[in-house]
Each structure stands twice: as C-alpha cells, then as structure tokens.
Amino acid sequence: MTDTSPPARKPARPFFSSGPCAKPPGWSPEKLATESLGRSHRSKLGKARLAHCIDLIRDVLEVPETHLIGIVPGSDTGAVEMAMWxxxxxxxxxxxxxxxxxxxxxxxxxxxxxxxxxxxxxxxGQLPDLAQVDWSHDVVFTWNGTTSGVRVPDGDWIASDREGLSIADATSAVFAQDIAWDKTDVLTFSWQKVLGGEGAHGVLILGPRAVERLESYTPAWPLPKVFRLTKGGKLIDGIFRGETINTPSMLAVEDAIFALEWGKSLGGLSAMKARADANAAALDKLVQDRDWLGHLAADPASRSNTSVCLTVEGADTDFIKKFAALLEQHEAAYDIAGYRDAPPGLRIWCGATVDAADIEALGPWLDWAWAELS
Structure with missing residues (x-):
C-alpha cells in the first residue's frame, strides 16, 4: 500500500447498502409511533395501523383505485412467490x-x-430484447435488476392487449421510477429497499386481471397457508384492508409508516424520484471523472437510478472485498461490494433515502481506497 492520508470529510450517513437500505433522513427509533406495539394486529388499533400503511402506499406511490394493495409475509420474495404459486x-x-x-x-x-x-x-449489464416476449404468456420479470443495475426503461414494451399477466418484481424500482399501472397486473416490493424500511414483509399489488385469474383458476399444486389469497373461489379481500395472513411485526409497520409519511412530506412520488435521479447523477459524475470506474449497465436508457452497479478496472472478487472493507473500516461507506453472483464491482444505492451530498463526499474516499490498494 502507498502511504496516503484518508480524506478529512466523510459522508454524514455512509449507508449505501442495496438492501436493507438507508433510513430516511432524520429517522430515529424514538420517532416511531408505539401505540400499536404489544397489541394484537387484529385489534381495532392494529388493523387501523395496517390499513393506514396501505393507504399511505397508495397515496405516495400513486397506485390507482383499480389495484388492490396487501401486506404479505416473506419480504419481496414472499410476495413474488405468492403471485407465482x-x-x-x-x-x-x-x-x-x-x-x-x-x-x-x-x-x-x-x-x-x-x-x-x-x-x-x-x-x-445488458437488457434482453423485450420484443421477443409473447404476451399470450404470463410474463415474470424484474422491473429493476437490483444486482446488475439494469432496469426496463418504461412499460411501453408490455402489450396493452396482452392475454397473459404481467408480473413485476419491482422492489428496487417503486418510489424511484415510473410504473405503468395500466400495464402491470401484479407488482411486488418490500419496505426495506427504496423506503429504507425493515425487512420480513412484502407488498403485493393486484390489478383487476390478476384478481380475475385468482377467482377463476385453481393451480394443480397444493398451496401453503401463507400463499392462499382466495377462499371458496373468491378473493380474501380482508388481506387488502390490513387483515394480514399471519402475524406481522407492528414495529416494522410503524417504521414503514414513518418512511411513507417522510416521502409524503417531501412532496410524494415526484420528489422521491427526483432525489433518486439526483443521487444517480451525482454518482455518474464520480464515474465520469475517474477512468478506473465504469457502469456495469452500459446503456443509460436502461441504467438504474437506485441500485447502481460499477465496474472497477482490473478488479477481482478479492480486490473488491478489500476495497469495501477498507471503506467500512474508516466508516466512509458501508456495504458497497457488488452482489455475490454479479461480476466483481461496486454497488452503491442511490434511492431517495440517500443524500446527494453523501454521494459527492464518497468520491475522494473511492480515490483513496483505489490508491491504497492499487
């Protein structure tokens, strides 16, 4: 290593993990409502708080009244599995x-x-040729590929006259990117991504065509209790009013409510998208100013504004581990190594709960770590 001094200024909040992600600015546990803690989720209060969370999701995410919103077990993974099964x-x-x-x-x-x-x-780093998709099929896809930093640029590729369902895992897209709700039959996400909430719970959003499928079709395989959305051939509509399938963490619910109210206080969806765009632009400037950094997603049209994945010249997995560990040791950046299955590189979260000033402050630290390890 060379004998260089680390930068004097650190990011004020060095939380750049791509999940669980940075808490909203100003968050502290003391600010969470606690009246529902220690109470049954089926009490009048418990159901009211769950319903309030659903109402806030609809309001801030601008989900149309045609779509139902439910809180389900198992984070985003559970919500996707529920839709598939x-x-x-x-x-x-x-x-x-x-x-x-x-x-x-x-x-x-x-x-x-x-x-x-x-x-x-x-x-x-690439997006498939979406023109290949046959919309007589049900189609399962990620709206934003969290581990590659590649997103679909819009919903234009989804057929308006589709026969099948569009089922979108959008956990790192919502609250940061435009969702074409008229093209989306099923959408899933978890609070722990763009809201900076806690894990364990997923959100399942169903359009009318998905509800019709559920009420007209019974799959050939058995369904675990936590996947069952219908009873007697009818949708269990209480799930979409806050009557959860199993016991949720009311602390996690209150944490999500805090994040949603924070987003609403900013100005809602447009303000949250603008913050993510500003963060991604600040990170792109860092990349453009350094010839040893690059974007894994080469095409800006399909490049994520949340889970931004970067290439590092000549880096292998061992180098990236050392690079990320060095920044964590100095409390300059946490959890920025790329996903374990992805090509060796960095992954820096740019969602709305991150501040652009912290992205900018990260630049000299990236330079320092590069100089130390190269």
Missing part, C-alpha cells in the same frame, strides 16, 4: 432474467412449479 400454470409462462433475482424466478418456475417456461436471458 397462485396464478401461474393456466397458460404458458415466460420468465425474463438479466441478473440473479430474475434468475431465481426462472428456477422457481422451472424446478419448483415445473411449468417449463420460455426463458429470455441477457448477461449482467
């Missing part, structure tokens, strides 16, 4: 993968549900 199997299925989480849904469709899906793939 309850709705797939009626018609052919296409799964689209350009990073590890999309590849996970391929595996579930192929090896667990055994429905022999059509698989459309692209390498990390």
């Amino acid at each position: 309850t709705m797939l199997g009626q018609r052919p299925v296409t799964t689209i993968a350009w990073e590890s989480f999309g590849e996970g849904w391929v595996t579930d469709a192929l090896k667990q549900l055994k429905i022999d899906p059509t698989v459309i793939r692209a390498d990390y």
